[in-house]
Amino acid sequence: MLVFKESIDRPADIIQAKGMKKQVIDEFILNNRFLLVPRLVNQKVFDELCPVKQLHRRRKYCVLLITGDEESYTIGNQAFISFAYTNTQEVVRFSYAYQRLHQPLCDTLLKTKNSTQPPQVFILEHRNAAGKFLYKEVAGGWNGTDKNKQRLLDELQRLQKDPSILNQDTMLPELNNEFASMFLIRWIYTAYDYLTEIIDDIIHNNWREMMPLLSLIFSALFILFGTVVVQAFSDSSEDGKSKPKTKDGAKAENGSPASVKRFKRRPPKKNFVEVTELTDITYTSNLVKLRPGHMNVVLVLTDASKNVLLSKFAKEVYSFTGNLTPHFSFLNVDKHSAWMETLLEFTQDAMQIDTDEDDGARHKIDYAGYILALNGHKKYLCLFRPVYTGEEGPGGATGGGRRSGSREDHPPRRSVPRSRSTATLQIHHKLDHLGLWMERLMEGTRHRYYIPAWPGLEKITAPK
Structure with missing residues (x-):
């Protein structure tokens, strides 16, 4: 089983075994669920790529490229991906984010407000769940040149020897969820295309060709309304049957010789009485x-x-x-x-x-x-x-x-x-x-x- 990511010529991971079990396959897919350089689309992805620092475990870092989705940024983005391929490390994850879609995050790191800046690379370490990060900005920006790659490589090598080079800290805001309204928009577009196709068929085609579709629509409506009517009648009959039971319950409450509801005692949940x-x-x-x-x-x-x-x-x-x-x-x-x-x-x-x-x-x-x-x-x-x-x-x-x-019935007793x-x-x-x-x-x-x-x-x- 081979997994291909950004490169279609070279597999990112390979597993080979005789009679692979489903558990092994699931674990293999789970370990390769992200691209080598995934794009940050929401906070959940960011937390998985750059997890919170754990005690007694190796530090993990995230190299983040803040860039744009315009065509002018394509060369620099591809150079960043190729750098990640040649410098893969276990404790370093690479990712990028579009400045236009995550403006609050980018403004915090770039220390600007609502302004478009040239691509920039940051090295991050997630310190706690509240959103505190230690970070360092790689000088010189990012254009994809050999000089940019060498400067980033030097910083990563220094980081392995001295983690204190991440000398700045900040509280990063939560990322926007790019897929929040995606399902609704897709559903609206699909419904619109389907209705448009039906209207075009009705206008331009003859009725004989439309008969199967119309028959299907009317059959679905008949089944739907028939189910509603049957359900309504069944509910009314159940209400009629439950009325005598309600009257009997009222008699039992007023003290008449009706059937007494048995009390089911539940075991105590606490070892004391409040x-x-x-x-x-x-x-x-x-x-x-x-x-x-x-x-x-x-x-x-x-x-x-x-x-x-x-x-x-x-x-x-x-x-x-x-x-x-x-x-x-x-x-x-x-x-x-x-x-x-x-x-x-x-x-x-x-x-x-x-x-x-x-x-x-x-x-x-x-x-x-x-x-x-x-x-x-x-x-x-x-x-x-x-x-x-x-x-x-x-x-x-x-x-x-x-x-x-x-008191007269009995003689007084001595106290x-x-x-x-x-x-x-x-x-x-x-x-x-x-x-x-x-x-x-x-x-x-x-x-x-x-x-x-x-x-x-x-x-x-x-x-x-």
Whole structure:
């Protein structure tokens, strides 16, 4: 296999093997994808010909000829190509650019502005990806004479011994892409030629000769419009079939005994749970303007129970962090009790038992351990109340779920001092079975309390 470049008399590269594999052929073609002296047509070609300097690797240089595409420059351009053939080096690549097509690049190197200069040769080294180059201008310009060739050869030999001769640096602008509009222009010209040919055939030829072409055109139009009509009818029938499913989905959302959508839990992507505090600063983004389909699961805590409840909360909800819809926050009820009480006014049926008992006992409700699942877009919440209260019921069993009865049903017990570890254990157990509750929440089977509007920002602003 032989590869010819500028010279048609001498191959630029040869490969010979018995039963060459495709991988060998592809690599051979890839190594010879450029001419010996290619023309710079865009930035991608420039970066491949003159790559960025790599550490611990040999320096690579680019010899650039800035010239023109007029006929008067032909002799000098051919002389530059012949010089490259006779002085091929592994670390030096030769290329040229037309000053008319890449004026910003040429103005930077020639230190002129919008003026046509005689051909000039530069030796470049690409220093970084931002476009910084070290360069040296070869004195005397370039006319293709023997004197020009000897001067360039001397500079290349000096460069091998002392790279510091590239004593100037600059930031080169990105090259213009000469092929940016080429495809569109070619397509327009091809369409114009084709239409012109058809019109000439219609005007100058008889209709009998044009019948095959007209038949082909009308057949294509018939197939095109027929496909559109069939597609439109199929879309309308699919919409009609999907309406009953939509109604069933609406019934399931309102709590009717429709089929429940199974929740598919995705594995967590992180090894931690991101829990943010719900304050007046994050109130709008985390709740009021939460994206449709997303939900903020808020843990209610106090200053005393903050560390214990947050640790337990993170363990219970960690397996749900792989899904993108739930977000996790916590609310300090010591700071935002007004907002909490305003919100729970819409859940009176769920809070009735606790309210009755707390009024009889004349003490404030302990909201620590409550979970509020808030859907900011549809304006509803789901409520989780602690399943463990830290009190003992009849027979010494620990109380769980809802408390029943009044203070008169049981004789008053002597208060027993509790150690700090016992109180911590009781707080820790407030979030038992939260994982199961989250499963039902994600399936959409938890009862929803709809509210007309979220409490105002002033309700959650902490008092100063």
